[in-house]
Amino acid sequence: MSKMLPPPLLAALPRPNDPDAPEQFLVQLRSIIREILPRDENTRISASDNATWVLILNQLHDAFLVTFSFNDVWNAQPERVKLVEACLETIESILNRVDGALIARKEVPGSKDIPSKLFCALFTLCHTLDLYADTDITPRDGVSMPDALRESACRTAKLILRCMGGCHSPTGDEPMWKIMRSIIEELLSLSHDIINSNLPLAFPFDASPFRRPRLQPIDPDALQERVMMIISSQADIPRFLSLIIDITTNAIYPTTLCGWFLFDLEQKVIENVQQAFDFCLSVPSAARYKGCTMILSALPFEALKCKDRISPLMNLPFRLLRRRLLARPSTVWDVVDHFFLEAKNLPILIKAELVEILGFARGERFEGHQAVVMAYVEACFSQMDIESLNTLSKVIAGTEFRGEVCARISEVIRKRLAVLEVENIVKGPLPTSPWRETLSTIVQDLAQPEEVDWMEDDDDQRYVQHALDDIVSLYKTRHSPTRESRTSVLESATHLSDLLRTRDSLKWSTTPLCFVLSTWLLQGPNVPTDTKRKVFVMVAGLLKLHTMNGSPDETLYPLARLIYRNLLDSNASVRLNVGKALGALVALYGERNTDVWERTDACFAQFYGIMEGGKLTVKETAVLVVGGMAKDPTLHNDIIGQALCFLVAQLGRTNPVLKGSAYILWRPLKARKRHQPIHCSCHTWTRLLLSSSLGCAHSRR
DSSP, X not given: OOOOOOOGGGGGOOOTTSTTHHHHHHXXXXXXXXXXXXXXXXXXXXXXXXXXHHHXXXXXXXXXXXXXXXXXXXXXXXXHHHHHHHHHHHHHHHHHHBTTTTSOOTTSTTGGGHHHHXXXXXXXXXXXXXXXXXXXXXXXXXXOOHHHHHHHHHHHHXXXXXXXXXXXXXXXXXXXXHHHHHHHHHHHHHHXXXXXXXXXXXXSEEEOSSSSSSEEEOOTTSOOSSOOOEEOSXXXXXXXXXXXXXXXXXXXXXXXXXXXXXXXXXXXXXXXXXXXXXXXXXXXXXXXXXXXXXXXXXXXXXXXOOTTSOOGGGGHHHHHHHHHHHSOSOGGGHHHHHHXXXXXXXXXXXXXXXXXXXXXXXXXXXXXXXXXXXXXXXXXXXXXXXXXXXXXXXXXXXXXXXXXXXXXXXXXXXXXXXXXHHHHHHTSOOOOXXXXXXXXXXXXXXXTTXXXXXXXXXXXXXXXXXXXXXXXXXXXXXXXXXXXXXXXXXXXXXXXXXXXXXXXXXXXXXXXXXXXXXXXXXXXXXXXXXXXXXXXXXXXXXXXXXXXXXXXXXXXXXXXXXXXXXTTXXXXXXXXXXXXHHHHHHHGGGTSOSSHHXXXXXXXXXXXXXXXXXXXXXXXXXXXXXXXXHHOTTSOXXXXXXXXXXXXXXXXXXXXXXXXXXXXXXXXXXXHHHHSOOOXXXXXXXXXXXXXXXXXXXXXX
């Protein structure tokens, strides 16, 4: 898309204190967006053309978002409500369709602060809209209700953070993930200050991140110079804490592209959820218990559901149910009962929890709780597989207690098993089909539960590329894998690689697919070794189908960093498969026959670094991997030259294992080159001499 200049209409926005400003701005805003935003929702705007959109975001913030404040009479400000709604829709559209929309532009004054100040405005707006939760508002045609507008504001605030974690900043600028990290840390600190306040909180007070102190008392009679996040009473605190939890957890789950830099922050977010939940559960009041249900409603249980590592947050619903069953009758629990009765998807029920529920069923006070318990059980069973359900059936069969509850739970299990068995029959083996139908089936399996929008195109290259791009888009925001989903996706990705290799005359852009799939499949600290091996076999296969097509080397860097990290894996077979993927990646540098030696220096520098400071087992793998490159006649001569230099440099190692491995790999190459000379560049001969000197230096050590 060609570079666009900011539309002149933005230069003269109506003033906020003008009584006609909201209506005028609303008409102007919709006109501008309709004029310059592509009508095709699938069309993306590149980061180089983002000046217009950065300016619009800046104007939306400065003109109206920061001026929206609490007004007891909601329907008395319909135009301003419509304006905020339009602003939120516009911001969401821009963030979803403009790459790098939050990246600062020199031609837009103040754009460097847009990410943080836009988020703070939306965070304040969410809290302001929460204040209407306890007010009685009569619906009015054409005017959104506070809860609907709050949902939109919260969704947009989370989207801003995820956009920061999903984009790469230009060289020299502060990485966007650092801004995202600073915002989340401020929110966590704000929550901590409220929960662990050393002094009794004096109401009302203003709670604001990025300010010291974060909690400041307010004089109700003083004139407010700015919109504040006012906490008026103890009843407001649980709602405010749940807002922080909603934003922070859904910002980091599912993992963003920059999730590696936020890995340590994940534990802090989890600890904050536990502390806030304990705080709300510590005092028997309707407001506190309402806070518990709001926290549970905010948690992304689908993203947290991972059998390789059970999140400590997964047992929070059962903790609330246990407290409910132990409590004396009281109306303060009505909000909790309503939550469980309406729940559809809760974390899976484990054996210990079922045993405890059956124990409660023997008590005298259990009779009035049956509906709540059964609703909880059904919501848990909706997430469970056949194996888990069969395990719970055995628990029920082995218990001495027999009663209506056991019978009802057994019936729920039976119905759920019947549904799963039907689904397995539908998902049975597929018949042999033509090439495009097979591709469609594999890609649809990868996209589940979303539907892939297939375009009509006779060109196989474009047809496949469109499908690959769709998969990349889906997995950028996909929930973390379960053991079953990881196995299924890996199998489908491997089938896709095998199928595309049959079209040997075609090449595609496959590195984005390799990166997002491998990042998703390798999430979590306890990924099975066999899965890791298969992931990098799949990556190597897809990389052999990649064409640079004039793309800069920088497009390979994200995947390269992921491969280098896994080259340090503790398992030797995993490291060898990682080496195959790395060899396929390095081969891409030779596709453009220009400065290949210089462009691969950074790749081989990683191997030299391993040899200087890595573990012995990793060093052995490095020698084997580079030796494989040296033997590959399909690689560019400069890449082979780099590999030869590396092997020669290891011949002087004092460690007999490393020295012997390098010599075993070097000797047949040396003999082969006598009969089949390689056309070495000046770089190769120079480096060979230097490597020989390096080898001698190692030997003297």
